Amino acid sequence: MMQDLQECVRCLYKSNHPLGITFDAEGICSGCRVHEEKDNLNWSDRKEKLRELLSSYRVKGRNNYDCIIPVSGGQDSFFIVHTIISEFGLNPLLVNFNRNFNSGVGLRNLAVLRQSFLADFRQVTINPKVARKVVKTSLVNLGTLNWLWIAGQTSLPVRLANEMGVPLVIWGAHQGLEQVGMYSHLDEVEMTARYRKEHDLLGVDEKDIFRFDPDFSERDITQLAYPPDEVLADSNVRGIYLGNFIRWDTVQQHKEMIEKYGYKGAKQNRTYYQYDNPDCPVYSNFQDILKQKKFGYSKVTDQLSRDIRHGRISRDKAIKINQKFIERAPLNIVEFANWLGITPAGLSLPLLNLTHDFAEEIILDRWRTALDIKLPLSSRYMKRKNAEIDLDFTNIGKGISFKD
Amino acid sequence: MKKRLIAGLVLHENLIVNSYQFKLHLPVGTLRHTLERLQDWQIDEIAIFNRTHSFDAEKDFIQLMSGLVDSVVNTPLSYGGGINSKATIDRVIGHGAERVIISASEVHSAEHLRHLSENCGEQALLIHLPITNEGGVFFIGNKKMNSVKILIEEFSKRVPYSWGGEILLNSVNHDGMHKPDFDLITHVLPYFKNRCGLILGGGFSSALDISRLMAISGVNGVSIGNLLHRKELAIKTMKDDASMDVRRYVKELE
Numbered sequence: 017m018m019q020d021l022q023e024c025v026r027c028l029y030k031s032n033h034p035l036g037i038t039f040d041a042e043g044i045c046s047g048c049r050v051h052e053e054k055d056n057l058n059w060s061d062r063k064e065k066l067r068e069l070l071s072s073y074r075v076k077g078r079n080n081y082d083c084i085i086p087v088s089g090g091q092d093s094f095f096i097v098h099t100i101i102s103e104f105g106l107n108p109l110l111v112n113f114n115r116n117f118n119s120g121v122g123l124r125n126l127a128v129l130r131q132s133f134l135a136d137f138r139q140v141t142i143n144p145k146v147a148r149k150v151v152k153t154s155l156v157n158l159g160t161l162n163w164l165w166i167a168g169q170t171s172l173p174v175r176l177a178n179e180m181g182v183p184l185v186i187w188g189a190h191q192g193l194e195q196v197g198m199y200s201h202l203d204e205v206e207m208t209a210r211y212r213k214e215h216d217l218l219g220v221d222e223k224d225i226f227r228f229d230p231d232f233s234e235r236d237i238t239q240l241a242y243p244p245d246e247v248l249a250d251s252n253v254r255g256i257y258l259g260n261f262i263r264w265d266t267v268q269q270h271k272e273m274i275e276k277y278g279y280k281g282a283k284q285n286r287t288y289y290q291y292d293n294p295d296c297p298v299y300s301n302f303q304d305i306l307k308q309k310k311f312g313y314s315k316v317t318d319q320l321s322r323d324i325r326h327g328r329i330s331r332d333k334a335i336k337i338n339q340k341f342i343e344r345a346p347l348n349i350v351e352f353a354n355w356l357g358i359t360p361a362g363l364s365l366p367l368l369n370l371t372h373d374f375a376e377e378i379i380l381d382r383w384r385t386a387l388d389i390k391l392p393l394s395s396r397y398m399k400r401k402n403a404e405i406d407l408d409f410t411n412i413g414k415g416i417s418f419k420d
Numbered sequence: 421m422k423k424r425l426i427a428g429l430v431l432h433e434n435l436i437v438n439s440y441q442f443k444l445h446l447p448v449g450t451l452r453h454t455l456e457r458l459q460d461w462q463i464d465e466i467a468i469f470n471r472t473h474s475f476d477a478e479k480d481f482i483q484l485m486s487g488l489v490d491s492v493v494n495t496p497l498s499y500g501g502g503i504n505s506k507a508t509i510d511r512v513i514g515h516g517a518e519r520v521i522i523s524a525s526e527v528h529s530a531e532h533l534r535h536l537s538e539n540c541g542e543q544a545l546l547i548h549l550p551i552t553n554e555g556g557v558f559f560i561g562n563k564k565m566n567s568v569k570i571l572i573e574e575f576s577k578r579v580p581y582s583w584g585g586e587i588l589l590n591s592v593n594h595d596g597m598h599k600p601d602f603d604l605i606t607h608v609l610p611y612f613k614n615r616c617g618l619i620l621g622g623g624f625s626s627a628l629d630i631s632r633l634m635a636i637s638g639v640n641g642v643s644i645g646n647l648l649h650r651k652e653l654a655i656k657t658m659k660d661d662a663s664m665d666v667r668r669y670v671k672e673l674e
Contacts, residue, residue: 036435036447046446197446199438202598205650214453245460249653 021312024048027321028334029196034311035215037196050197051325057201059263066261070104073184081136082106083184086113086173087129089122089295092188092266094273096258097133100186107135108186111176113168113239114141115296116151117355121282122295132277140172146236148356149229155356157228158218159306161298166216167240174207177253178243189259189266191215195318207255209242265326266292286344287316288337301346302363308342316341423634424464424641425659427648428590428621429454431470431484431501438646440596442550445471448649452488458648459495461655466493467521467546467588467643470501477502478511485516498546506536513540521588524549524560524570530580542584546619549575551604552592558607576611583616588643591622596646599623600633609638619643627661634662 022031024045029037038046074082085100085108087093100106110133112126130137147164154163173185190205192198192215199205213221222240226232243253258264270291273279281290284300292315293299300315308314320334329337353360429451430439436454437445448454451468458466473480481499500521503509509520520540524547527533537545549560551572560570579587589608591601600623612618621643624630630642647654658664 036449038432038435038437038445038447040444046444049444050446192447198448199446199650200440200596203438203646203650206652208650208652210449210453210457210649214449219453245653245656249656254652 026331027324028313028317028331028338029321030312032311033196035192035196035198046197047195047321048197048325050193050200053201054263054265057263059261062201062261066258067104069256069261070100070106070184074106078107080180081109081182083108083186084173084177084180084182085110085186086169087126087137088112088115088169089118089125089129090291090293091295092269093129094125094132094277094279095269096186096188097129097135098273098276099258099262101133101135109176109180109182110135110137111173112137112139113165113172114139115165115168116141116144116147117297117352119282119295119297121280125280125295128278128280138176140168140239142168142239149231149236150225150240152356152358153225153229153232155306158220159310160218161303161306161352163217163220164240165296167222170207170212170216171222171240171242174248174253174255175241175243178247178251181251183251183253185253185255187255187257189264190257193257193259194264195321201260204260205257207257209245209248212242266322267326267328285347286314286341287319288341289316289319292319297348298346298352301348302352305346314338314342422464423639423664424619425630425655425664426465426467426588426619426621426641426643427458427463427655428588428643428645429466429468429648430645431468431472433472436649438596438649440646442592442595444596451484454649455488455493455495458655459493461653463495463655464641465496465498465518467498468500469521469548470499473501475502477504477508478515481512481515481517500546500548506538509536509545510539513544519544519546521546521548523547524575527575527578529578533578533580533583533585537585545585547579547585547587548590549587550590550592551608553601553604558604572608572611576615579612579615581614586617586619586640587612588619588621590643591620594623595621597623598625600629602632605633605636605639609636613638621645627658630658630662630664634664 022039022043024030024039024047025043026048027045029045029047031037031039040049070082083100083106085093085096087097087110097108097110100108110130150164151161155161177183177185185207187207190199192211193201193205213219221242222237225237243251267289270279270281274291279291280294282294283290284294286300286304296303304314317338320329320338323329324331324334349360349363353363430437430445431451432445434451436448436451438448439445455466468484470480470484480501484499496518497516498519498521499512499517500523503512503520503522504526509522512520522536522545527536527547533545534542551558551560558572560572560575589604591604594601594604600620605620609618617640618638619641620633620639624633624642624644625647633639633642644654644658647658651657
């Protein structure tokens with residue numbers, strides 16, 4: 017149960033963190049320990065190492081891109097693109113997997129990104145009907161509505177890299193390293209299909225999603241497919257994380273990007289920090305409720321732990337702020353339900369099954385049996401008569417959405 | 421014996437972890453997903469070191485394996501963690517392990533080693549020797565095993581000549597440090613000549629280092645750890661670059 021969990025003596029993470037976490041004899045978690053490297057490593061040397069690495073991928077004759085950068089209207093995209101283009105002078109292809117439910121701020125940020133850096137840009141938008149089907153399935157069976165976007169955003173750049181003969185994909189920070197200290201910065205961890213499947217996609221990749229809904233077809237998931245091992249072995253595509261070579265501090269980087277390019281955040285009900293994920297109207301709302309139900313903590317907990325580690329806030333103060341925000345109601349429930357084609361009441365059904373015990377099952381890798389909510393999608397709560405795609409909420413670039 | 425690439429997996433409270441000098445352990449993920457990937461890439465063997473074992477090694481192993489009932493593990497698997505008696509060795513082998521890993525501290529003499537392997541056979545035992553280099557003096561043990569600070573020469577006498585098992589030597593100082601300790605290897609090898617084959621581990625992360633190791637007589641294999649988790653296609657790349665045969669996955673033979 018929640019009260020038996022070990023807590024880090026420095027940050028707010030507990031032993032039920034879904035990525036896995038370890039504690040040393042002093043009760044300090046692996047995330048805080050690895051964070052110490054940020055103050056101990058020679059980052060000038062590391063940046064030089066990055067420069068050499070990037071130079072080796074510079075295309076002579078400029079008849080192809082030097083690298084591929086996955087971007088979105090939120091998070092670290094501005095900083096990554098700024099670093100690669102303005103600092104290292106590479107010629108990237110920017111790629112974006114349209115999450116299908118974007119905020120106006122997110123679309124605006126993406127447009128500003130494109131105009132500020134004048135790099136080539138490619139976006140993939142899957143059929144909104146398929147998008148809804150995937151989101152429904154992942155919501156009911158995996159307790160997340162983010163699976164679609166993560167599956168697409170982590171596979172698209174790799175697929176394109178392979179198809180176009182651009183072997184370098186550049187990411188920002190490695191989530192596992194930043195949150196739970198999964199690796200030392202010196203390990204220079206790269207993207208792996210294993211991390212994608214186990215952690216990004218909760219153990220269920222696009223080949224596995226079929227078993228949750230017999231209506232899925234191969235065509236439905238083509239745009240979510242990660243290249244197989246044999247293909248990657250031939251093309252030598254690799255994905256590196258700038259966070260291994262640059263002292264990563266998202267908050268500082270956001271400040272810099274706001275000043276330089278006008279990156280915009282959005283006020284969010286369940287956290288004090290405006291600049292993470294302003295591009296998704298449900299990420300810090302209903303998705304955050306799901307996270308809290310499953311693991312007993314929210315996005316604000318991640319942000320507070322980050323701020324504790326960077327010395328911006330004390331643990332005691334962070335605990336109070338955390339408590340204040342995790343009790344807040346999510347916004348955009350009706351809009352999201354309308355988009356999904358279900359009643360708002362239908363959203364409560366997955367929640368009823370997400371108890372704190374779920375977290376223990378995650379640790380024991382038996383979450384699939386714990387998540388005993390395999391509602392048939394024909395359940396009356398999951399259907400709306402004459403459900404139509406809500407174009408405003410879908411917001412796939414053809415207009416600006418509600419409220420923004 | 422064919423030279424092999426072995427996955428050295430450290431288990432810490434049911435998590436596979438990255439290990440650094442036997443002191444720092446960082447979470448990687450579950451055993452299930454680790455095994456899936458290792459099998460995809462045809463690792464020769466898998467060795468699991470359970471550092472947070474209970475007093476009942478058999479129960480630990482059963483619990484571990486029960487979490488994998490719906491996975492197929494085709495790769496030879498060695499398991500260690502609190503195994504210190506013949507009865508436990510026999511039971512763990514009975515439950516599906518190809519080999520068991522026993523700590524150097526559990527080996528008292530050559531006679532004792534023969535006794536331990538009486539039922540399962542010598543080849544079913546793998547002795548784990550973590551070796552620390554303290555100012556040029558190599559001894560078996562690490563901080564956790566402080567009370568068992570044995571010099572290598574002394575320990576080697578506990579291994580019979582022409583023993584059918586193997587020893588896995590792990591450099592504590594170089595564990596997770598991206599560079600193996602060839603001084604250690606040079607120092608240790610003579611003691612085990614004509615006694616048993618050696619597998620070396622600790623800091624191996626490049627094909628060049630692996631090639632160099634495999635060229636040494638008396639070395640049967642290399643154990644790689646952290647590298648497995650941080651790069652895509654690490655195993656295949658390593659084997660290709662080190663000119664090692666990739667073990668043919670059973671399916672390919674059908």
